[in-house]
Amino acid sequence: MPSSTKIDTPEASHTQKDYSTIKKDPYPTPLKPSPRIKLKIINQFFPPDYAATGQLIEELAHNLKNCGYVEVFTSQPSYAFDRDDSPRIESYASLLVRRSQSARFWPQRIRGKAVAGAIFFVRTALHLLRHADRRGLVLLTTAPPFLPVLGYLLSRVCKIRYVCLLYDLYPDIAIELDVIKQQHWIAKLWDRLNCLTWQRASAIIVLSESMKARILAKQPGIDDKIAVIPSWVDPEQIVPRPKQDNWFAQEHGLVEPFTVLYSGNMGRCHDMDTLFDAIVRLRDTPIRFVFIGSGEKRKYFQQCVEDMGLNNCLFLPYQSRENLPFSLTACDVSIVSISAGMEGLVAPSKLYSALASGRPIVSICPENSYLNDVFDQANCGITVRNGDGQGLADYLLKLSESPRLTQELGQSGREYCRKNYTSEKIAQDYLNLFQSLES
Numbered sequence: 001m002p003s004s005t006k007i008d009t010p011e012a013s014h015t016q017k018d019y020s021t022i023k024k025d026p027y028p029t030p031l032k033p034s035p036r037i038k039l040k041i042i043n044q045f046f047p048p049d050y051a052a053t054g055q056l057i058e059e060l061a062h063n064l065k066n067c068g069y070v071e072v073f074t075s076q077p078s079y080a081f082d083r084d085d086s087p088r089i090e091s092y093a094s095l096l097v098r099r100s101q102s103a104r105f106w107p108q109r110i111r112g113k114a115v116a117g118a119i120f121f122v123r124t125a126l127h128l129l130r131h132a133d134r135r136g137l138v139l140l141t142t143a144p145p146f147l148p149v150l151g152y153l154l155s156r157v158c159k160i161r162y163v164c165l166l167y168d169l170y171p172d173i174a175i176e177l178d179v180i181k182q183q184h185w186i187a188k189l190w191d192r193l194n195c196l197t198w199q200r201a202s203a204i205i206v207l208s209e210s211m212k213a214r215i216l217a218k219q220p221g222i223d224d225k226i227a228v229i230p231s232w233v234d235p236e237q238i239v240p241r242p243k244q245d246n247w248f249a250q251e252h253g254l255v256e257p258f259t260v261l262y263s264g265n266m267g268r269c270h271d272m273d274t275l276f277d278a279i280v281r282l283r284d285t286p287i288r289f290v291f292i293g294s295g296e297k298r299k300y301f302q303q304c305v306e307d308m309g310l311n312n313c314l315f316l317p318y319q320s321r322e323n324l325p326f327s328l329t330a331c332d333v334s335i336v337s338i339s340a341g342m343e344g345l346v347a348p349s350k351l352y353s354a355l356a357s358g359r360p361i362v363s364i365c366p367e368n369s370y371l372n373d374v375f376d377q378a379n380c381g382i383t384v385r386n387g388d389g390q391g392l393a394d395y396l397l398k399l400s401e402s403p404r405l406t407q408e409l410g411q412s413g414r415e416y417c418r419k420n421y422t423s424e425k426i427a428q429d430y431l432n433l434f435q436s437l438e439s
Contacts, residue, residue: 037068037434038136040128042150044120044143046074046097048086050318052264052349053143053167056231063427064434065095069136072097073127075120100127117144125150132158137202137434139163145170146190152197161437164197165205168269169214169345176341177268195219202437205229205430207347208370214344227433232426233352235418240358240410241329248323249330252314257288258400261331261359263319264350266295271337271364276304277389278396283310287400292316292327328357332406333381333399336371337364340386355380355417360399360409362392380413 041061045054054074061070076086076099090097100123121144128138128150138160140148151162171190175182198204198219204226206212212226243249243259266272279289289312291298298315305313319327328334334354338346343366351371354361360381363371372383384391399406 037064037070037431037438038133039064039068039139039434040071040073040131040133040136041139041141042073042124042128042147043141044075044117044147045077046072046099047321049077050320051143053141055321056349057141059232059234059423060427060430061095061097062092063423064431065093067431068094070095073100073124074098075100075116075123098127100124113144117146120144121147121150125154128154128160129158132160134159134161137161137163137437139165141165142167142170145173148197148201149193152193152200155200161202163203163205163434163437164201166211166215167207167347169211172214173269173342173345176345191218198222198225201225203227203433205433207231208344210344210368210370211347227429229426229429229433230421231347231349231352232421232423233356233417234423235356235414238325238328238353238356240414241326243330243332246326246330248326252290252316252330254288254290254314254330257286258333259331260287260289260333260335260396261292261328262290262335262337263292263328263353264348265293266291266298266301268296269339269342269346270295270297270348271339271386272297272301274364274384274386274389274392275335275337276301277387278392279305279310279313280308281389281393282396283308283312285312285397285400287312287396289313290316290331293318324353328353329359331357331359333360333362333396335362335364338366338369338371340366342366343369352417352421355413355421358410358414360406361413362395364388364392378413378416379409380416381409 041057043053043057045051047054047058057072061072064070072095074097086099088099100120124147132154138151140151140162142148142165145168148164148166151160151164154160155162171180171187174180175187180187195218198215199222204215204222206215206226206228207230209228212228215226216223243255249255262275291313294317302315334357336348336351336354338348351361351374355378361375362381363369363375363383364386365371365383367385369383375381375383382395384395
């Protein structure tokens with residue numbers, strides 16, 4: 001869009017009384033503001049919800065808002081938050097956040113999440129039909145997983161231009177988890193709609209080269225549309241701090257013991273079995289394991305710990321954004337995991353906050369995972385193969401006995417993070433892409 005084109009702003013198109021909340025901008029950004037963009041971001045989750053995708057979208061939206069007009073359409077908190085009374089509309093200068101009502105049927109079960117996603121899909125369709133704008137771009141994420149298909153359908157009706165941001169790749173994940181069979185008509189239809197969606201999209205954003213390869217295997221000839229842009233973290237928010245000066249570590253008795261942290265979703269895409277094997281092998285050592293978060297595997301995992309009589313584990317709920325700088329640094333090493341068969345289908349966003357925390361990281365992942373290259377370049381720890389509980393246990397024991405190595409690996413990982421994964425750098429990559437689509 002030429003820089004002289006008029007950009008609608010909330011102040012121009014609404015009166016102040018339309019807004020439930022008008023807030024002070026918490027994210028000043030140095031991004032170059034020209035040429036201007038007009039962007040609508042659609043994602044089911046958004047703070048105060050704890051979902052990682054929502055927190056990433058919040059930071060991205062705030063980083064981009066000074067470069068044009070940005071609107072977020074989302075739902076009331078429903079992922080891991082027990083309230084649904086967030087403001088229906090919030091305004092920050094050139095950023096507007098709209099929240100639709102959420103559905104809270106069986107929120108911790110697959111069917112409940114599917115129903116909530118379907119309802120959000122319908123509400124998003126109605127919203128975009130009412131506010132269709134050919135001048136702007138619509139960024140559609142995979143929260144819910146089938147949301148990008150809406151871009152294809154509406155582009156046929158009202159000619160909207162859309163970009164797909166693929167956090168996960170469905171129906172491949174559902175097939176890998178044996179939720180549906182590859183030959184099932186739903187899987188075939190979904191695959192077909194995906195290909196149509198990707199062909200018609202203005203651009204496709206993926207988180208890793210392996211995810212790009214998966215897409216091109218399904219739909220050759222769209223290389224020029226696919227941009228690999230990883231997730232990010234604010235290394236000025238998550239900073240290393242000694243455990244003895246960390247109130248979170250003090251409150252939960254984590255200052256003295258060597259502490260291994262798993263923070264985030266414990267879902268079906270995450271390998272908890274290898275980690276459990278290591279925990280059992282280290283049961284008679286002073287190493288302590290802390291799990292922060294929720295997910296489908298948490299209850300079963302916690303029950304296994306209790307059945308085995310293991311007293312080296314602590315389970316805590318999701319932490320608020322304000323607590324993250326303390327919870328993520330209340331440890332000596334962090335764990336990141338991907339289940340076997342999930343390479344190219346998911347990309348763990350917890351990696352980046354773990355890097356920023358200045359702690360070593362151990363990744364449980366397949367042999368062909370892109371994480372292997374990241375760890376080689378960052379020199380932040382090691383990757384172990386799925387099922388190698390002995391290798392994981394041995395390395396954790398080695399770190400617990402090597403304070404200097406632990407410190408060096410943590411510092412190296414943080415430095416690599418500051419060079420490659422800051423929110424400003426990644427937001428600039430997004431901005432460059434969106435501006436290229438306006439030229």
